[in-house]
Amino acid sequence: MPKSSTVSFEQHGGGPEQKIIAPRPHQIVVVGGGIAGLEIVSKLPRTIRRTPIAVTLIDREPAYVWKPMLHTIAAGTTDVSQQETSYIAQARSRRFVFEPGEVQGINRKERKVYLAPLEIDGRRILPKRHISYDTLILATGSQANDFGIPGVRDHCFMIDNRSQAMNFNREIMARVLETLVANSMLQIAVVGGGATGVELAAELIQLTDVTAYYGAAGLRNQVKVTLLESGPNLLGAFPDRVAIAARERLERLGVTVLTGAQVVAADAGSLQLADGRQINAELKVWAAGVKAADACATFDGLEVTRNNQIVVRPTLQTTVDSRIFAVGDCSSLPLDDAGKQLPPAAQVAHQQASHLIRYLPGWLEGVDLPPFNFRDFGSIVSLGGYGAYGSLGQFGLFKGGFIRGRVAQLGHILLYRSHQARLHGFWRGGLIWLADMINSRVRPRIRLPD
Known part of the structure; x- marks a missing residue:
């Protein structure tokens, strides 16, 4: 040392x-x-x-957003201003220096x-x-890893950080307004059947449902969401039971799920698959690979x-x-x-x-570092207001168990809130949670166009 x-x-x-x-x-x-x-x-x-x-x-970036929440900001079902942490403010509070x-x-x-x-x-x-x-x-x-596939960088959105999520949100809000005014169809393709792709597909459906609450009753029938995964199953890192339950729920919501769909090229209006199929989509999100x-x-x-x-x-x-x-x-x-x-x-x-x-x-002080030991606490995928599915960790009384519904949704919420408590302290983290609960009651349920 x-x-x-x-x-x-x-x-x-x-x-x-x-x-x-x-x-x-x-x-x-x-x-x-x-x-x-x-x-x-x-x-x-x-x-x-x-x-x-x-x-x-x-x-x-000037501010931080919990990465598992970026897809909700991209879809507009969460307002970034309510969930971001300013680095400058955090530096002042926690005694470090922020260098942009x-x-x-x-x-x-x-x-x-x-x-x-x-x-x-x-x-x-x-x-x-x-x-x-x-x-x-x-x-x-x-x-996300574009694997050097032609057209991906030029024609697909990515949501790996706060700025990218906000850029996509501005684009989809504009596209939704155009679709409503022209009474046309909006085709959206999400490439990548991992947690980000699956959760984003659900949030996009939720966007159409909540928009109906504000007067756009026919939007659900005007937006088509297709989720593509090159592997044989969605959520390859999750247990089969979680992956199957999530796929069934997405399909009931109206998402078209295509597995074994390897994208080989992208252009302004479509995706080309290895088997020769063409998936038409005006709006494309790349969430494949890491x-x-x-x-x-x-x-x-x-x-x-x-x-x-x-x-x-x-x-x-x-x-x-x-x-x-x-x-x-x-x-x-x-x-x-x-x-x-x-x-x-x-x-x-x-x-x-x-x-x-x-x-x-x-x-x-000169003491040797011990090796890092990872403990698997399980994983949860949240489909917004439509449910959540997860598996418990590889230890404890309920080793490897399957959870769903409100229990899984509560687990997903607690992951985020415990993270906030680690950043801000127990009491301030609790106040942030309370403020979010109040905002959910008094503010619009989606981020409406300015």
């Missing part, structure tokens, strides 16, 4: 000048303000007391992180700059997988530099000797963040 350097300053008093040596704060820099990154910066300043530290968070910007590179020898110039609406706000670190924690998350950000592959020689994930040791330190950690979706850690990897899931990001929050204080 590297020791923090010291700095000196002169103190002038009534007698001779004295030099006082004070320890320089250990610079901890966290790149990425997602589930893992924001939990770490929100807790570390209050956890590490013996070693002087300074904690900095870098993120290109996008990471361009890392210099491991000089221990510097380089940031691109910050521009807003074409105006340069901050120049290209660098931030020095003693310990670097990479928590850059993940994004990879870490392309920038991870450029981080000064860090070992990465073919999906850009940073390879880490059981201590969550990178294989080539013990000063650098990687957590969450951007990291790659085998679960067993067979090489099975930890899934890109919220519970993994949270548990890895908790591991570092617990053991970094000792590591800064």
Whole structure:
């Protein structure tokens, strides 16, 4: 464990000048303000007391939204302004520094992180700059993988972050208004039958149902949602019982579900499948595949997988530099000797963040880091107001059990609310929950066009 350097300053008093040596704060820099990154910066300043530290968070977004909620913001069934956490406000409350910007590179020898110039609406706000670190924690998350398929980047929306979700929401609101005015059809295709794709398809149906409440009674019959999955089943990471129940529910809602549907090209009005079929869709969302950000592959020689994930040791330190950690979706850690990897899931990001929050204080004092151990608490897929399905974890009295209905919906809600409590504290997190409950009673049930 590297020791923090010291700095000196002169103190002038009534007698001779004295030099006082004070320890320089250990610079901890966290790149990425997602589930893992924001939990770490929100807790570390209050956890590490013996070693002087300074904690900095870098993120290109101005605010944070819980990633499992992005699809509801994209569909407009949740208002982003009610669910986002401002990084500046959180930094003030939890005693860290927020540095807006996008990471361009890392210099491991000089221990510097380089940031691109910050521009807003074409105006340069901050120049290209660098931030020095003693310990670097990479928590850059993940994004959908287009696999280099022609036309996907040009013609498909992605909802990997807050800005993308808001962009899609603006587009679908405009499309819905056009559909109502022209009395036409709107065809939407969602590619990817994982949790994001399945939940987004349900939220889009909910959007049409709730819009009817505000006077657009025929919209449900004017919007067609198709969900495509290249594999044989939806929700491949879930138990079969969850996947089957979710598919049956989606089909009863009117979603067309196509499995074994491999997309090979996309254009402005359709998707081309490997078997020659063409799926017409004016609005397309790509939620297939997962990879870490392309920038991870450029981080000064860090070992990465073919999906850009940073390879880490059981201590969550990178294989080539013990000063650098990687957590969450951007990291790659085998679960067993067979090489099975930890899934890109919220519970993994949270548990890895908790591991570092617990053991970094000792590591800064020279204590060895213990290996990270993952505990599978199960998984839940929520179909908005139409139900939820899930499986319990691989331990405990109800090991591997199946849950559905209100029990599963409550479990999904508690996951989010416990996450808020970790970020804001128990009492403030409870007040946020109360405010959300009040808003759900007094504000529109969908985000209406401005």
